[in-house]
Amino acid sequence: DAGVIQSPRHEVTEMGQEVTLRCKPISGHDYLFWYRQTMMRGLELLIYFNNNVPIDDSGMPEDRFSAKMPNASFSTLKIQPSEPRDSAVYFCASSLSSQAGEQYFGPGTRLTVT
Amino acid sequence: DAKTTQPPSMDCAEGRAANLPCNHSTISGNEYVYWYRQIHSQGPQYIIHGLKNNETNEMASLIITEDRKSSTLILPHATLRDTAVYYCIALQKLVFGQGTRLTINP
Numbered sequence: 318d319a320g321v322i323q324s325p326r327h328e329v330t331e332m333g334q335e336v337t338l339r340c341k342p343i344s345g346h347d348y349l350f351w352y353r354q355t356m357m358r359g360l361e362l363l364i365y366f367n368n369n370v371p372i373d374d375s376g377m378p379e380d381r382f383s384a385k386m387p388n389a390s391f392s393t394l395k396i397q398p399s400e401p402r403d404s405a406v407y408f409c410a411s412s413l414s415s416q417a418g419e420q421y422f423g424p425g426t427r428l429t430v431t
Numbered sequence: 432d433a434k435t436t437q438p439p440s441m442d443c444a445e446g447r448a449a450n451l452p453c454n455h456s457t458i459s460g461n462e463y464v465y466w467y468r469q470i471h472s473q474g475p476q477y478i479i480h481g482l483k484n485n486e487t488n489e490m491a492s493l494i495i496t497e498d499r500k501s502s503t504l505i506l507p508h509a510t511l512r513d514t515a516v517y518y519c520i521a522l523q524k525l526v527f528g529q530g531t532r533l534t535i536n537p
Contacts, residue, residue: 321474360475360518360527408474418465418520422474 321423323409329429335397338426341390342411350420351384351394352408360408366392367414399430435519437531445537449506453519456500464495466504467527468515475518475527478504509535 322341330336342349350365364374369386377384381400386392396403406427410420436454443449455464465480479486479493481502486493492505506513518530 359529410474418463418480419477420475421477425474
């Protein structure tokens, strides 16, 4: 298995632009998680899905952030409009429901908003 | 959800066992203890987890005290590639703290 795939690996954009981050979970995994990591705040859970349904989005910082999972093999995290404080590494992770805590992380997307 | 406490940093000599402690005194009966590590610039990597029995896999061993208020992750023969930030989590939903930065010295 290729593991969790994220794209792009690096994104540089200007303030106010829309940014879309993409994730392909491990085949067969029914949980998908989006995290954000910064030096100041560490690793934060933003939202997670179970069987394509959002379960807990309490970590989403504000309405500028949205996440979708249209099918079991694809999810997006969108920021519109982006701001410099959104600069971070965004990780996607997936797991099986039988062991939801055993998560497998992707390589991350490093987002820089100027 | 239980809060975990870890030392911010540790050193270990290459080839020796690295013992990383974690306190989780408020853990509830159905909360598992999970350990992850993050090597620089990579995503976190699952290592091991347990509920109340000691666990071992190809990467590490996990020792949980009988009262479940603390645990120790053991890397039996640390190598330079084990240098990373190690996170102990005792939650239903994963919330990462600041972890322990383990440095393996040659």
